[in-house]
Amino acid sequence: MTNNMKKIGMSLLTAFVGGAIAVGAYKLLEDKSFQGMGLDERQKVYFANNPGSEIISSTGALDFTQAAAAVSPGVVHVRTTYNRTASSGGSSDPFGDMFEDFFGRRGRPQSNTPAMGKGSGVIVTGDGYIMTNNHVVEDADKIEVILTDKRVLQAKVIGRDKNTDLALIKIDANDLPIVKLGNSDDVRVGEWVLAVGYPLTLESTVTAGIVSAKARSIGILAQDQINPRDYDPENPPVNSSIESFIQTDAVINRGNSGGALVNTKGELIGINSAIASRSGVYEGYGFAIPVNLAKKVMDDFIKYGEVKRGFIGVTFQELNADVAQSLKIKEINGLYVSSTVDGGAAASAGIKKGDIIKKLNGDNVITSSELQEKIGRMRPGDKVQLTVLREGDLKTFNLTLKGAEANKLAANNSSIASTEIMNTLGATFTPLKDADKKKYGVSSGVIVNSVAPGKAFDMYEVPKGTIITGINGRGVNNTDQVNAALSATKNNMLSIQGITPDGGQFRFTFPVK
The missing domain is CATH 2.30.42.10 (PDZ domain)
Structure with missing residues (x-):
């Protein structure tokens, strides 16, 4: 019995020592083999041992012909007319010089000839509702829609929103071709997209590119909304602009404004709005308003006649290494809460100054544009979950969004x-x-x-x-x-x-x- 026990013990010891030697030899050989490997071999080993998860995009096939054929009939030419009073003594474009950089200066005739403007629009219902940009139709005395079958129909404005640069117009027609609404949350950087519209002096035009970035803020909607001469610290204006553009390198030019950005399944993922350009024509980057935000704005116009927007009731700073250093904190990702509104949604839920917003409804939030877009899709009374980092711990709060009056109060409080x-x-x-x-x-x-x-x-x-x-x-x-x-x-x-x-x-x- 004793000899058997000794044999078993020796066997176990031998197995243990042998295993340790094998592992050590493997690691030694592995290290030596890596030392002799070139970059290509190292990458092969790395990706073999660290497979990435599959990324599912909203795009379809790489053949664009079906998508172009399906979408083009539902994208229309929007033609606007401005009387001489509107076009003399100032730009007929409500955004002034700002949008001249993106879509060109409208004509300013010296005669009695009315000023003309042009843009694009997207038919979203068979009975004539059309999405476009606010800056395409604002202050227009006459709006005409030219369909792909050459009919010219007069349109009326259902609603306009400067804060998102969106507008909803309507024509009296039925059985119109429509563009199917997609889901901009599913859009991935690098996927193929098509831009459809009426650029320059051309007829319906389709261009292709990829999504270059998401949640881009380029600072065009907030500019020139506030005249410093009119600023009243006792009743400060509120900047509620929402910029969370889809950036694309699909060619977009003057006249594309209000047109469609679609994936290769022919689904609308954005409304083309601006280009980054020093010359006034395409130089590499275009920007589109995500369709999920546009859907909410259009629904509000149809249901309420105005945009119903909910507010968290905080002011915040987007963190990076420099901002974190200035605030003397270590966290470099998230949104630092600078102040909360007394009685606002955040303060009522228990969020405090110094908290760092990390998640909204369980999804990570890194940039201010991401948070603004997602909250911009909601209405007063909607409930959200906000996860914040406080003293090293993640805490989740349930908020009920407040209306515009709470946002005005936020501006008043922060202005003191x-x-x-x-x-x-x-x-x-x-x-x-x-x-x-x-x-x-x-x-x-x-x-x-x-x-x-x-x-x-x-x-x-x-x-x-x-x-x-x-x-x-x-x-x-x-x-x-x-x-x-x-x-x-x-x-x-x-x-x-x-x-x-x-x-x-x-x-x-x-x-x-």
Whole structure:
């Protein structure tokens, strides 16, 4: 019995030692073999051992002919007319110089001939409802829709929304071809898409490209909404613009505005809205409003005659390494809550200043445009779950969204402290023009147009003509954004960056009371 036990023990010991030697030899050989491998072999081993999960996109086949044939009849030419009063003494485009960079200047005749504009639209119901852009039809005295069968029908505006640059118009017709609505949440970067519309002076045109990015904010909807001369700190304006564009390299030009961005199954995933261009024509990037946001806006127009928008009731900063450093925190992903509204949805649920928003309804939220778009699809009274990082722990809160009055209250609350800081700074600001932004290579900026003696800007020698591009890590384009950025001042230390009147760049921090 004892000899058997010894034999079993020796066998186990031998097996253990042999296994250890085998594993050690394997690791040694593995390390040596990697040392002798080139990059290609290393990658083969890596991908063999680390297979990626399959990515499912919204796209279909790579043959675009069926999608183009299905979609083209449902995309129409929108022609607008403006009387001479509207076209003289100012741009007939409600966005002024801003959209001239994207879709060109409408004509400004010196005679009695009416000014004309053009764009595109997408038929979404057989009885004549058409999606387009707000800037295509705003202030138009006459709107005509030219169908692909050459019929010209007059259209009426059902609703317009500057905050998303969307509009819904309608023509009196039946049995119209429609474009099937898709799901923009399923769109993946890298998938093929088609842009359909009426660019330049051409008839219906289809171009192809890929989705270059999602949830892009390019700062065009917030610009020029607020006139600094009209700013009232006791009743500050609210910037409710939502920019979460699908970016594509499908060719888009003037006239494509309001047209369709579709996947290769012929499903509408976006409404084409803008291009990034210095020349006014396509230079590589186009931007479309996600269809899921557009569907909600259109439904509101049909059901209520206006957009019903819910609000969380917070101001926040999008985190990155620089912002995290300025806030003296380690987290570099998420949205840092700068303030909450008393009685707002977030405050009522228990969310506090300093929380970092990480998820909405269980989905990760990294950028402000992602959060704004998803909340922009909801209405007052809708319930959402917000997950925040607080003192190293994730906490989930249930919120009931509030209406526009709560958002106005948010602006009033955040302006109290920032107005005091504005008085301390002793400066007034005007928006930097698009042409100057291009000149200096910046995406944001306000110009210091006056400096009061004895105040902070005077004491720290920030002269009139200085361009302020950022305050406390936030880009600023108007007085409202300056106020919002000032409200994020920490420990009475204000950080600003910009360009001096002689063209030099600067960044510095100084104390304010």
